[in-house]
Amino acid sequence: MLSMRFVVALFLGLAACGAAAQEGARSLGTSTEIKSCLNCHDDPKVTGVLHTAHSVKGDERTKAGSEGCQSCHGESQAHMTKPAEGQLRAAPEVVFSGAHASPVAQRTQACLGCHEGSARTHWQGSQHASADVTCANCHSSHVVQDPVLTATTQAPVCFTCHAEQRAAVLKPSHHPVTEGQMSCSDCHNPHGSVGPHLLVGNTVNETCYGCHDEKRGPMLWEHPPVQEDCSLCHTPHGSVQASLLKQRTPYLCQNCHESSLHNSQPLSGASLPSGSSPSRMAVLRGCLNCHSQVHGSNHPSGIRFER
Numbered sequence: 001m002l003s004m005r006f007v008v009a010l011f012l013g014l015a016a017c018g019a020a021a022q023e024g025a026r027s028l029g030t031s032t033e034i035k036s037c038l039n040c041h042d043d044p045k046v047t048g049v050l051h052t053a054h055s056v057k058g059d060e061r062t063k064a065g066s067e068g069c070q071s072c073h074g075e076s077q078a079h080m081t082k083p084a085e086g087q088l089r090a091a092p093e094v095v096f097s098g099a100h101a102s103p104v105a106q107r108t109q110a111c112l113g114c115h116e117g118s119a120r121t122h123w124q125g126s127q128h129a130s131a132d133v134t135c136a137n138c139h140s141s142h143v144v145q146d147p148v149l150t151a152t153t154q155a156p157v158c159f160t161c162h163a164e165q166r167a168a169v170l171k172p173s174h175h176p177v178t179e180g181q182m183s184c185s186d187c188h189n190p191h192g193s194v195g196p197h198l199l200v201g202n203t204v205n206e207t208c209y210g211c212h213d214e215k216r217g218p219m220l221w222e223h224p225p226v227q228e229d230c231s232l233c234h235t236p237h238g239s240v241q242a243s244l245l246k247q248r249t250p251y252l253c254q255n256c257h258e259s260s261l262h263n264s265q266p267l268s269g270a271s272l273p274s275g276s277s278p279s280r281m282a283v284l285r286g287c288l289n290c291h292s293q294v295h296g297s298n299h300p301s302g303i304r305f306e307r
């Protein structure tokens, strides 16, 4: 019975591709609506959507059984109507890409209508929303596996706009993002957040503690910048210095600690009294050789972070 209806709709669609198809679509209801779009759009690049989370007929929320394509592209009756002689076909109500793309707000609302809340609670006013970035700039709705949802394929989507981070993750020290073991969205919520820089945590540190909890403390002897902001010493995306450091020692330390401290004297033998050796503190100018517990120490005599 139902398949008969499909055949009729298909026939009407192919034969008239206009008012008649529209009529058929309305009176037959359910997934005939999808059929009427598919009459003209049978390119696999388009029909891929039928194999995604948006086309699960058993899931009422997708409206796959009732609205299908229209749940995102809008009613689009005018589009399905045969254009008058010499006229161009009217565009669907919501076009997501290309020269006829709808206004950004309309494209976003087409998705937010079903996806407001949860991870997108802070979408409005977020850096992306304010910069007129829309859902479909990151999401591909017509492919079976949306690349931005998978760790190995997510970053290239971000890199289409964020070239600086693309360069950073190629540096010798980096989080294993290009290796596919981690993704940008482990640290960022691209939909908006209460923290700075779209971070998943309320602060930089809360974000880092998510995986590096051992740095959280409390410690017996704390190093104030560590509790304050990891990014005083580290850069999150990539560095030519080991351990994602912003600078190498001693310069890193000397941003805050006077360079006239014990060990920062240059190894200039000439200025030393004859017979004496340079300060042992100056060896390799490697502050970390001695102050190895730079994140803080729990050792009773670790006040100088040496143990």
Ligand code: HEC
Pocket: 017, 018, 021, 036, 037, 038, 039, 040, 041, 069, 070, 073, 074, 075, 076, 079, 080, 081, 088, 089, 091, 092, 094, 095, 096, 097, 098, 099, 100
């Ligand atoms: C009668 C044939 C026909 C039907 C039915 C039809 N389309 Fe189209 N559609 C076309 C043609 C032809 C184009 C290309 C128009 C152009 O390039 O100007 C097109 C283009 C589009 C585009 C791209 C628009 C753009 O300007 O980039 C979208 C999106 C689209 N259709 C969605 C739909 C949806 C959703 C439905 C069902 C609600 C549908 N179409 C039903 C014929 C049809």
Ligand code: HEC
Pocket: 034, 037, 038, 041, 046, 047, 049, 050, 054, 068, 069, 070, 071, 072, 073, 096, 097, 098, 136, 139, 140, 141, 142, 143
């Ligand atoms: C979940 C929302 C959603 C649904 C459902 C949906 N589309 Fe789309 N459609 C999009 C988005 C977003 C784009 C922009 C390109 C992309 O993301 O792949 C698009 C692009 C298109 C295009 C233009 C292709 C191009 O890039 O030139 C056509 C045609 C189209 N859709 C037709 C359809 C048809 C027909 C259906 C039903 C079978 C449908 N869409 C269902 C969201 C949707």
Ligand code: HEC
Pocket: 053, 054, 059, 061, 062, 063, 071, 072, 110, 111, 112, 113, 114, 115, 135, 136, 139, 141, 146, 149
């Ligand atoms: C009619 C409601 C509706 C509309 C409109 C809609 N979605 Fe969805 N979407 C859903 C439902 C329902 C799911 C399945 C959610 C689940 O399984 O928890 C879903 C799932 C998703 C997923 C997860 C897919 C996966 O494979 O896990 C993404 C991403 C998504 N939608 C993005 C979009 C984007 C982008 C748009 C606009 C172009 C859009 N949605 C429009 C209802 C909708």
Ligand code: HEC
Pocket: 108, 111, 112, 115, 118, 119, 120, 123, 128, 133, 134, 135, 136, 137, 138, 139, 148, 149, 154, 185, 190, 191
């Ligand atoms: C800047 C890129 C980007 C934009 C813009 C974007 N998303 Fe996403 N979206 C992602 C990423 C990345 C994920 C995977 C998140 C994860 O793995 O935690 C995701 C996941 C999702 C999911 C599935 C997981 C969930 O949270 O339910 C849905 C649904 C979704 N996005 C909808 C939307 C909608 C609706 C919009 C527009 C209001 C949008 N997205 C805008 C990148 C983006």
Ligand code: HEC
Pocket: 155, 158, 159, 162, 165, 166, 169, 175, 177, 182, 183, 184, 185, 186, 187, 188, 197, 199, 204, 207, 231, 235, 236, 237
């Ligand atoms: C380990 C956590 C982490 C990962 C993974 C991560 N980021 Fe970030 N990102 C941050 C932090 C923290 C900041 C805040 C700025 C800072 O401290 O340099 C930031 C800032 C940004 C900024 C703002 C500009 C700037 O550098 O200040 C952009 C854009 C950005 N990240 C994009 C990305 C992209 C794209 C990816 C994936 C390739 C990514 N991030 C992966 C933590 C991360």
Ligand code: HEC
Pocket: 127, 128, 131, 133, 137, 138, 148, 154, 157, 158, 159, 160, 161, 162, 184, 185, 188, 190, 196, 197, 198, 199
């Ligand atoms: C279509 C282009 C586009 C895509 C794709 C995109 N972004 Fe953005 N992003 C922007 C723009 C524009 C801004 C706001 C201006 C700025 O700060 O650079 C922004 C801002 C950000 C910020 C906040 C910067 C700050 O200093 O507060 C982060 C973090 C970020 N994007 C991460 C991502 C991640 C992660 C992805 C991939 C999941 C992504 N973006 C995909 C265009 C994009």
Ligand code: HEC
Pocket: 172, 173, 174, 175, 176, 182, 186, 187, 204, 207, 208, 209, 210, 211, 212, 230, 231, 234, 235, 236, 242, 243, 244, 245
């Ligand atoms: C989602 C988990 C996760 C988050 C969140 C995270 N990291 Fe990492 N971090 C890792 C992983 C995984 C590695 C690699 C460990 C390895 O290679 O053994 C790593 C390595 C590092 C390294 C050593 C890099 C090297 O080259 O040796 C530093 C430093 C670091 N993270 C700092 C940070 C900072 C700062 C933040 C917050 C901005 C942060 N991490 C957030 C998972 C995370």
Ligand code: HEC
Pocket: 205, 208, 209, 212, 215, 216, 223, 225, 226, 227, 229, 230, 231, 232, 233, 234, 243, 245, 288, 292, 294, 295
């Ligand atoms: C005062 C500068 C400074 C601050 C602030 C700082 N770190 Fe570090 N971090 C370093 C140095 C220096 C190294 C290299 C240690 C070495 O080579 O022995 C390092 C190494 C690391 C490593 C890799 C080696 C290890 O110990 O696991 C991780 C992970 C790390 N830091 C995470 C963090 C996190 C998370 C924060 C914020 C809570 C933070 N760091 C704050 C200076 C700092």
Ligand code: HEC
Pocket: 223, 224, 225, 232, 233, 249, 252, 253, 254, 255, 256, 257, 287, 288, 291, 294, 303, 304, 305
């Ligand atoms: C962002 C500033 C900052 C950076 C960078 C920094 N420190 Fe500190 N450090 C501090 C502050 C603030 C204190 C606490 C000073 C106090 O209590 O008088 C401190 C305390 C110390 C102490 C204990 C001093 C004492 O008086 O007990 C040592 C040792 C130390 N830092 C070593 C280092 C080393 C090694 C580095 C480089 C890897 C470094 N610091 C980088 C700000 C910094």
Ligand code: HEC
Pocket: 249, 250, 253, 254, 257, 261, 262, 263, 264, 280, 281, 282, 283, 285, 286, 287, 288, 289, 290, 291, 304
């Ligand atoms: C050979 C071991 C050694 C090296 C290398 C070393 N320190 Fe120290 N540092 C010490 C010892 C021991 C003390 C405590 C005795 C003292 O006050 O002189 C100390 C004390 C400090 C203090 C506490 C302030 C003070 O004067 O008491 C700071 C800050 C400090 N070092 C920073 C650094 C920085 C920055 C570097 C690298 C430029 C560095 N140290 C390299 C062994 C070392």
